[in-house]
Amino acid sequence: xxxxxxxxxxxxxxxxxxxxxxxxxxxxxxxxxxxxxxxxxxxxxxxxxxxxxxxxxxxxxxxxxxxxxxxxxxxxxxxxxxxxxxxxxxxxxxxxxxxxxxxxxxxxxxxxxxx
Amino acid sequence: xxxxxxxxxxxxxxxxxxxxxxxxxxxxxxxxxxxxxxxxxxxxxxxxxxxxxxxxxxxxxxxxxxxxxxxxxxxxxxxxxxxxxxxxxxxxxxxxxxxxxxxxxxxxxxxxx
Numbered sequence: 001x002x003x004x005x006x007x008x009x010x011x012x013x014x015x016x017x018x019x020x021x022x023x024x025x026x027x028x029x030x031x032x033x034x035x036x037x038x039x040x041x042x043x044x045x046x047x048x049x050x051x052x053x054x055x056x057x058x059x060x061x062x063x064x065x066x067x068x069x070x071x072x073x074x075x076x077x078x079x080x081x082x083x084x085x086x087x088x089x090x091x092x093x094x095x096x097x098x099x100x101x102x103x104x105x106x107x108x109x110x111x112x113x114x115x
Numbered sequence: 116x117x118x119x120x121x122x123x124x125x126x127x128x129x130x131x132x133x134x135x136x137x138x139x140x141x142x143x144x145x146x147x148x149x150x151x152x153x154x155x156x157x158x159x160x161x162x163x164x165x166x167x168x169x170x171x172x173x174x175x176x177x178x179x180x181x182x183x184x185x186x187x188x189x190x191x192x193x194x195x196x197x198x199x200x201x202x203x204x205x206x207x208x209x210x211x212x213x214x215x216x217x218x219x220x221x222x223x224x225x226x227x228x
Contacts (some may be wrong), residue, residue, distance in 0.1 A: 045219070
């Protein structure tokens with residue numbers, strides 16, 4: 001498959017471990033944040049989102065934490081599986097006023113899960 | 116149901132050629148975005164449509180880039196006189212409304228030789 005992210009941060013874990021992927025966002029006016037998973041040769045796939053009035057949100061095997069004070073976002077994946085191997089991007093936007101939700105993506109992190 | 120569909124999947128163009136990339140959004144989705152993704156980078160915004168209206172084209176790199184969505188459904192991104200720096204994956208995304216999560220297509224990989 002294609003080689004994506006030659007210079008991206010990487011995280012390597014064993015199957016069954018918990019994974020934590022971090023992201024620093026740039027715009028203090030952002031009020032909506034999304035984590036996307038991108039597999040080789042595919043478009044970004046929505047994982048979970050969180051609005052700025054929340055600090056934590058849980059989904060199936062995933063949790064997103066938001067720290068607005070230091071503009072930091074994290075994605076926790078429980079019991080990581082080989083199928084979780086991909087590049088993970090955080091994205092931010094502002095949904096207020098006349099904004100239409102244009103996303104600004106972070107750098108991305110390569111997650112590799114070893115069986 | 117069907118997701119966002121993009122064609123062609125791959126496009127090789129010689130420098131100076133014009134290319135047209137097509138996006139079929141999810142039926143009924145009002146918002147449509149085009150993003151450009153260089154190798155090893157996150158997607159970067161190019162342009163946004165709400166129905167047939169192009170409300171933001173601030174991300175288009177030059178006047179060689181042009182996008183349209185004449186009937187508020189299918190969209191085409193056209194690049195004239197392609198240059199090597201245009202080589203990238205071009206992603207289309209749509210959403211039901213401006214506050215709903217974006218659904219991305221698998222992109223068109225453009226290689227300019």
